[in-house]
Amino acid sequence: VAGNLSEKQVKHADIVYKAGNDLLQLINDVLDLAKIEAGRVQLKLEPLNIHDLLVELDSSLRPMAEIKGLRLLTHLEPGVPKMIHSDRGRLQQILRNLLSNALKFTEHGEVELSIGHSPVSLDEERETLQFVVRDSGIGIDPAQHQRIFQAFQQIDGSTSRRFGGTGLGLAITRQLVEVLGGQISLESTPGQGSRFIVRLPVLALQTAGREDDAPDAAPLRAGSGPAMLIVEDDPNFAAVIAEEAQAHGFSSVHCRTGKQAIALLQSERFVAVILDILLPDISGWQIYRRLRGLLQHRDVPVHIVSCVPQPQDWHSEGTRYLVKPIAREDLEQVFQDIVLPDAPARSLLLVEDVEVEREHYREHLTQMGFQVVAEGSAERARQAYSGKAFEALVIDLDLPDQDGFDLLETLHRKRPLQGTLVVINTGVDVTRQDLQRLRRYSAVVVRKTGDDLGPLSEALQGFLSTLREPQTDSLELSGKRVLLVDDDIRNIYAMTALLDELGLVVVAVKDGVEALQAFDREPFDLVLMDMAMPNMDGYTATRLLKGERACAIPVIALTAHAMKGDREKCITAGCDDYLAKPVGRQELLEMLHRWLAVAQAPRRQAQG
Structure with a gap:
């Protein structure tokens, strides 16, 4: 009852509630395990849409990922059948268990579910699909790989205290995989994340294709006026949206795949986006995240129109969610709600x-x-x-x-x-x-x-x-000294022009050797360090700066290396932060303000 409990009583009630949920989960897990071991599991085999499965898992687990600040990714490899014959509920249970574990044991980075063809065949008459759940979490010692699939087993006694859980999830998962005729394996090293690999034999179902089904066709452009992007794989519904757009004075660009949408969003600017979630290649949620990460589309209105129900805990300012089928009046309201920017061209x-x-x-x-x-x-x-x-x-x-x-x-x-x-x-x-x-x-x-x-x-x-956008105050940057280290004259020119414009004093050098000499010769407030250079690369130069020369000023890795693990490699070398090329103006400006604001300690002067 709101307002009738003291703060201490609220805490006690919360403990009782969580303990009750934990006990209920334990009872359900024990019953599940007992049923499987007794051979009383009855499979309900039915047609299953792989895209729908991915979206349902994404929608149900995304709030957990967002609370922890993790990226939740899904990937469907080319050639995977759209429809298979399997037990929807059990397959969902397997993948949800693995994804929940991955999110639980990952503090930074990402969790990904990918579905593709297995290199190992388990059945001569059926296809073998491979479901891989990958995370960047704490990892598991190889000595524990077999043990964690046993009932009531966790990595060590501290795991349940830190992360909770009954120790039954992976045991149930393994047995369900075996009931479906599959295999589960683990690849993991402590500190380097884990990959759980589930291989299942499935019967692929043929799906009737439309004559005009060409997802990779060039985007369709129609009308005149401010442009809106329509991301929709159903050409008939897209045509209805485009017609409504023209009636309201908008032009439209229609694409049918997520990859096309991302390319268009990066190269053009739209006044609004209408987005489906179920697309042939990637989830609409991945497009939505990429879209909100682009400066030119950060505040653009997005209207999600999908047959997938809106996730219960999901909401986002500037985004409207409509569930198909939608009435023409609702679609018309979408266009009436789009407010064009007041700023003149x-x-x-x-x-x-x-x-x-x-x-x-x-x-x-x-x-x-x-x-x-x-x-x-x-x-x-x-x-x-x-x-x-x-x-x-x-x-x-x-x-x-x-x-x-x-x-x-x-x-x-x-x-x-x-x-x-x-x-x-x-x-x-x-x-x-x-x-x-x-x-x-x-x-x-x-x-x-x-x-x-x-x-x-x-x-x-x-x-x-x-x-x-409001200008970031550049007065505090004026006169600050930046050491720019890069072997590409084009990068030096572009970065120097921008830094000059901000009032910074720039000294540019072409490799790590010259960077060390410049650091010994004169004081700086910040270093922008490319990592791949001749003579001496940025990793070596940074280690020497932070080690032998006790450099106390920020060193920012500014590099084209943007693969998984590259950021960690730069930080390990001693860099304070990391920017992947190409670097946007606003992104760089925010980075400069962040680190120059904290770099107020006395600068290390040249010695000797």
Whole structure:
């Protein structure tokens, strides 16, 4: 009864409640185990949709993962049958037990369930599927691998005190796997996580495919106006959404796979996203997480429209959840709820002499939210620049009537380019001397890569985000000294331009040897360290800085190494934090503020 218990009584009641739940779980587990051992388990074999199974597990376990700050991933390998014949309830019980254990024993990182074909066949007449539950948790000593599958067994006596549990889950899981004719195995090393591998023989069921079923087909674009993304594998329902979008003044881009959706979200900007959860390749939840991690889509309204019920504990600001089938009125309400941003379009001058490319860029930049003036020559660009103020320029260097460098100089003389974003979008090689000429404009250099507009989008999205979001106070950064260590002149140029703009003093060197010499010679507030360099790599340099030279200032790993374990490798070497290339402007700015704010201890001066 709310308000009638003291704080101490509430704690006691909570203990009683948890103890009661633990006892109930123990009773259920004992009954399950007894039934299995007595051979009284009756299998209910029925058609089972693999995608549905993944989504149901994801939805039920995601709150547990989010509470612990873990990533919960699902992966379905190509070629896995959509429908199989198996016992839905028992298969769910097996996978839920393994996933729950993985989440329980993992403090940092991720847990993943992947389903694919097994390299080992267990039945000549049926396919053998392999279900792998992988985690980055505490790991298990090989000497304990067999023991933990026995009843009432855990790794050691402290495990139940730390993590709870009855010690029956894996025993039940092993016996259920065997009842289904399968095998379970474990690969694990202490401190390096675990992989539980379940191999099951299943009967694949044929599914009737639609004639127009082409999930990898190019995205369909329709209408005009602000663009919204439709991620939906049912083309008929997607067509209804697109029709409704046009009726409300939106254009639409429809894709049918998660991978297409992620590529579009990274390269374009949308005013809203309509997202299904059950997709042919990956879960819609994975797309949703990626979407919210992209600066340009962090606050974009998302409408989830799926046959999967909304998870009980899930809610997110800016996201609406609708369960199929939905009425036309509900769909219409979705579009009425989409509020377009009030900010006026940012003006951009595009200079590109190839007409096909110019129109392609114009369309893309307009979708990003720019008001584009597109010109095909330097002469027309000069005229446009004389009559209008632009907040951004996108210029090709190879123009028919004037070199792009000379054009920039001409525009700068007409009206200084300070405060204007300059993006050089070119297919020609840019030399070190060229980069020096461009540095005065703080220009960003993007190399043309055919139809891939991702690099151009990335260069412009950071600029848009600084206009849309409150500026981080840069006064505290002014005058701070940064040692930038990188062997790639392009990276040095791009990072130096950005750091200069923030008021930082930058000393750039090309390898670990020069980094140590610079550190001995002069004081710094922070080090940005690439990890793969000639002569001396970043790992060795960082170990020497933090060890022999007792470096007390932050060292940030800034590297293209972004595979699993790379962050831990950098931290082990002595780095204080880690950023994977390519690094976004806002991401870097947040990192600088975070570490320069704490690096107030006296800097180590050069010795001797």
